[in-house]
Amino acid sequence: LQVSLKGTDIILVRANGNYYAAENHCPHSGGDISLGKLDGTTLTCPFHGSKFDLIDGRVIRWTDWTSIKASSTRLFHPIHPLTTYPVKIQGNSILVKI
Known part of the structure; x- marks a missing residue:
């Protein structure tokens, strides 16, 4: 589910x-x-195959560009975890702390 908070x-x-x-x-x-x-809980990016754990956002596998000859250095971003947010269930509500 995609939402904007x-x-x-x-x-x-x-x-x-x-x-x-x-x-x-x-x-x-x-x-x-x-x-x-x-x-x-592993989410794989559909574009470059990076894998992240949804529990804490840690990187399971970062894109491996070593086999690709790229002309642009913008493809070689440093490794960063996925930003995750705490979730709490309260009654029938799902609360996300941003």
Whole structure:
């Protein structure tokens, strides 16, 4: 589910019976990460294959550009985790702390 809270685009995901919220932009290239593949709590960016854990945003695998000859250095961003947000269930509401 994609939502905008306080001007921040986030995704809300249910995985393994829990809810997780994260910024809806891949830290590698800014792409729409909600289009990615979800496997448990691992979210894979659909554009360059970077993988992130939705529990804490840690990088599981960063894009490997070593086999690609790129003419632009903007493709080689430093490794950054996915920004995640705490989620709390209160009654029938899902609360996300931004």
